[in-house]
Amino acid sequence: MKKLLALGLLSLLLLVSGCPDTTSHSQGVYMLLDSSGTYKKEIKRAQAIINYLLGTLQPGDSLAVARIDSASFSEKDIISKMTFDRRPSMTNQQKRLFKQRVDEFVANVKGSAYTDITGGVLQAVEYLNETGAGRKHILIFSDLKEELVKGHVRDFPIQLSECKVVALNVTKLRSDNVDPREYYKRVDQWKERVEAGGGHWRVVNDLERLESILAD
Amino acid sequence: MSLPEILIIWPGSPVLSLIIEFVIAILLLYLARGPAHKAIYSLSTIIHSGLRLMARSVLLGEKRVVERNKEVLLATGAKAVERLIEREFYRVDAVVKRDMSGYPALQHKLGDQIARIDEDYRESTEVPVPSPDWVKAVDTLAKLPSKGDSWIANILGEIHKTAQAQYKNTMEEYRKAVSVRHSLLEKMMPYWRRLSQTLDQVDKTIIGLHERSKVIDSRMAEYEDIRNQSEKAVRMLTSSAMTQFFISALVLLIAIGGAVINFNLIALPMSEMVGGGSYIGNFKTSNIAALVIILVEVAMGLYLMESLRITHLFPVIGHMDDKMRIRMIWVTFTILLILAGVEAALAFMRDRIAADMQALRHALATVETAEPVSSWIPTVGQMVMGFILPFALTFVAIPLESFVQSSRTVFGSAVASLLRLIGFALRLLGNVVRYIGEFLVNVYDLLIFPPLWLENVIRNREQHTEVSDIIVNEEVS
Numbered sequence: 127m128k129k130l131l132a133l134g135l136l137s138l139l140l141l142v143s144g145c146p147d148t149t150s151h152s153q154g155v156y157m158l159l160d161s162s163g164t165y166k167k168e169i170k171r172a173q174a175i176i177n178y179l180l181g182t183l184q185p186g187d188s189l190a191v192a193r194i195d196s197a198s199f200s201e202k203d204i205i206s207k208m209t210f211d212r213r214p215s216m217t218n219q220q221k222r223l224f225k226q227r228v229d230e231f232v233a234n235v236k237g238s239a240y241t242d243i244t245g246g247v248l249q250a251v252e253y254l255n256e257t258g259a260g261r262k263h264i265l266i267f268s269d270l271k272e273e274l275v276k277g278h279v280r281d282f283p284i285q286l287s288e289c290k291v292v293a294l295n296v297t298k299l300r301s302d303n304v305d306p307r308e309y310y311k312r313v314d315q316w317k318e319r320v321e322a323g324g325g326h327w328r329v330v331n332d333l334e335r336l337e338s339i340l341a342d
Numbered sequence: 343m344s345l346p347e348i349l350i351i352w353p354g355s356p357v358l359s360l361i362i363e364f365v366i367a368i369l370l371l372y373l374a375r376g377p378a379h380k381a382i383y384s385l386s387t388i389i390h391s392g393l394r395l396m397a398r399s400v401l402l403g404e405k406r407v408v409e410r411n412k413e414v415l416l417a418t419g420a421k422a423v424e425r426l427i428e429r430e431f432y433r434v435d436a437v438v439k440r441d442m443s444g445y446p447a448l449q450h451k452l453g454d455q456i457a458r459i460d461e462d463y464r465e466s467t468e469v470p471v472p473s474p475d476w477v478k479a480v481d482t483l484a485k486l487p488s489k490g491d492s493w494i495a496n497i498l499g500e501i502h503k504t505a506q507a508q509y510k511n512t513m514e515e516y517r518k519a520v521s522v523r524h525s526l527l528e529k530m531m532p533y534w535r536r537l538s539q540t541l542d543q544v545d546k547t548i549i550g551l552h553e554r555s556k557v558i559d560s561r562m563a564e565y566e567d568i569r570n571q572s573e574k575a576v577r578m579l580t581s582s583a584m585t586q587f588f589i590s591a592l593v594l595l596i597a598i599g600g601a602v603i604n605f606n607l608i609a610l611p612m613s614e615m616v617g618g619g620s621y622i623g624n625f626k627t628s629n630i631a632a633l634v635i636i637l638v639e640v641a642m643g644l645y646l647m648e649s650l651r652i653t654h655l656f657p658v659i660g661h662m663d664d665k666m667r668i669r670m671i672w673v674t675f676t677i678l679l680i681l682a683g684v685e686a687a688l689a690f691m692r693d694r695i696a697a698d699m700q701a702l703r704h705a706l707a708t709v710e711t712a713e714p715v716s717s718w719i720p721t722v723g724q725m726v727m728g729f730i731l732p733f734a735l736t737f738v739a740i741p742l743e744s745f746v747q748s749s750r751t752v753f754g755s756a757v758a759s760l761l762r763l764i765g766f767a768l769r770l771l772g773n774v775v776r777y778i779g780e781f782l783v784n785v786y787d788l789l790i791f792p793p794l795w796l797e798n799v800i801r802n803r804e805q806h807t808e809v810s811d812i813i814v815n816e817e818v819s
Binding site (some may be wrong): 149152178185186210213222225 | 695
C-alpha cells in the first residue's frame with residue numbers, strides 16, 4: 127500500500143514537472159548603434175534606450191548591444207551581450223554590469239568611416255537564433271544610410287523570419303531636407319528588404335514613447 | 343421570359359390579367375376552402391398540443407425539482423436543528439455535571455447548616471425558669487396592711503424584702519437568659535447568610551437550566567415543524583438559506599481579496615526560487631507556485647476546521663475517532679505554521695528584491711529621483727501579513743460550507759423558477775399558435791368573401807323558397 131502511494135506521488139510529481147512548456151516565452155533584443163561620423167552625436171539618446179531596455183527586460187531574456195562600423199558582421203563589434211539569469215537578484219547584478227559596459231563604450235566611442243548596417247543585422251539574426259528567444263527584436267539606431275567599404279557584398283536577401291526590426295531615431299540628413307524623397311526611399315528600401323526576409327518592419331522616431339519599441 | 347410576363351395572360355393588358363388571375367385564385371381558394379381550413383386547424387392543433395405537452399413535461403419537472411428542493415431543504419434544516427439541540431443538551435449536560443454533581447455535598451452542607459440553625463434556635467427559645475408559685479402568695483401577704491402592729495409590720499417588711507430579693511434574682515436570671523439567647527441568635531447569622539448564598543447559587547443554576555430548557559423547547563418546536571413538513575418551516579428555511587447564501591458569498595469575496603493580496607506578496611520571491619523566466623503553459627511557474635501554496639493553505643485550513651468539527655464538509659474526517667482526529671489537528675496546524683513561516687520569509691525576500699529593483703531603476707533613470715525612505719515598518723508589515731494571512735484563510739472553510747449548503751437551495755429555487763417560466767412560455771406559445779390558426783382561417787375566408795357572400799345569398803333564397811313551399815303546402819292541405 128505504501129509502495130503504491132509513493133508511486134502515485136512520484137507519478138504526480140513527474141506529471142507536474144515533466145511537462146515542460148516547449149514554447150519559449152523569453153525575449154531577445156539586439157540593438158545596433160550607428161557610430162558613423164554623422165550619427166555619433168546621437169549616441170547619448172541610444173544610452174537612454176538601453177537603460178529603458180535594461181529596466182524592462184525580465185529574467186531569462188537576452189540583450190545585446192553592438193556598434194555599426196565599417197564591417198559589422200563580426201562579434202568584435204558586440205559591446206555587451208547577456209542572457210539574464212532566471213533569478214531576479216542575479217538579473218539585477220547582470221544589468222548593473224551591462225550598464226557599466228555601455229557607459230564605458232559611450233564615454234570612449236570613436237566614429238567609423240563607413241556604415242555596414244546589413245552586416246550588423248546579419249550578426250543580430252545569428253545571435254538571436256542562438257538565444258532561442260520566443261520573441262526576437264532587432265533595434266537599429268541609425269539614419270539607415272548604408273555606406274560600405276569597396277568590395278564588401280551586402281546586396282542579398284536576409285533571412286529575418288519571426289524577427290521584429292525597429293528603426294529608431296531615423297534622423298533626417300541634410301540632403302533629406304533638400305529632397306525628402308531620399309528619406310522615404312531609404313526607409314522604404316529597408317522595409318521591403320526586411321519584409322522580403324520574413325520580418326516585421328517598424329519605425330519609431332518619437333523616443334518619448336519608449337514602451338512602443340517592444341510592443342507587439 | 344421574366345416573371346411578370348408569365349403572369350400576363352391577357353397580352354397588352356396587365357391589369358385585366360391580374361384581375362382574371364385574382365378571380366381564378368379566389369375561385370380556387372373557395373373550392374379548396376374545406377380542406378384548407380382542416381389543414382390550418384390540424385397544423386395549429388398539432389403545434390398547440392405539442393407545446394402543451396412540452397409545457398406539461400416542464401411543469402412536471404419543475405414540480406419534481408420543487409419537491410426535491412423541499413426534501414433537501416427540510417433534511418438540511420432538520421440536521422441543523424438536530425445539531426443545535428444536541429449542542430443545547432451538551433450545555434445542559436455540562437451544567438448538570440458542573441453544578442449538580444456537587445448537589446449531594448451541597449445537600450449535606452445545607453442539612454448541617456439547617457441542623458445547627460435548628461439547634462441554636464431551640465436553645466434560643468428556652469425560656470428562663472419562672473419565679474416560684476409561693477412568691478405571689480408572699481407578695482400578697484407583704485402588701486397586707488399592718489394596722490399599726492409593729493410585729494406584723496416587721497414580718498411583712500421581711501416578707502417584702504424576701505419578695506424584692508426574689509424579684510431581683512429572677513430578673514438577673516432572665517437578663518442572663520436573654521443575653522445567652524441573643525448570643526445564640528447572633529451565632530446563627532452567618533449560617534443564615536451561608537444558607538442564603540447556597541440557595542442563591544442553587545437558584546441561579548436552576549434558572550440557567552430553565553432558560554436552556556426554554557431554548558430546547560423552542561428548538562424542538564422548530565424541529566417538529568420541520569418533521570411535519572409545514573409550509574412555515576419551508577418558508578423559514580428558504581429565507582434562511584437565501585440570507586446564508588448572500589452573506590457567505592460576500593465573506594468569500596473578502597477571502598478572495600485576501601488571497602489575491604497574499605498571492606502578490608509571494609509571487610515575486612517565488613521567482614527567486616523557481617526561476618522568473620520559466621512557464622507552465624501561458625503562466626509563469628512562479629505565479630503557479632505561489633497559487634499552489636495559497637491553495638494548499640486553504641486546503642489545510644479546510645482540514646483543520648473539519649478536524650475541529652467546526653465544519654462538516656468531509657464526512658471521512660468527521661467520522662474519525664478522537665485520537666486520529668486530534669492527530670490530524672496537529673498535523674494540519676503544523677503544516678499551516680510551516681507555510682506561514684515560509685510566507686513570512688518570502689515576504690521578507692520580496693521586500694529585499696523590490697528594494698534592489700528600485701535601486702537599479704534609480705541607477706538606470708537618467709533623471710535625478712528622490713531617495714526612497716528606508717524604514718523597517720513595510721518589511722515587518724509584509725512579514726506579519728505573510729504570517730497571518732494563511733491562518734486568516736483557514737476560516738474560509740466556514741463561509742465555504744455555508745455557501746455550498748445554501749447554494750443547493752438557491753440554485754434549486756432558481757432552476758424551479760426557470761422551469762416554471764419555460765412552462766408558462768410554452769403554454770402561452772401553444773395558445774398563441776391555436777389562435778393564429780383560427781385567425782388564418784378567418785383571413786382565408788376574408789380573401790374569398792365574394793363567393794362566400796354569393797353562397798350565403800343563394801342559400802338564404804333556397805331556404806326562403808323552401809319555407810314558402812312548406813307554407814303553401816300547409817295552406818293547400
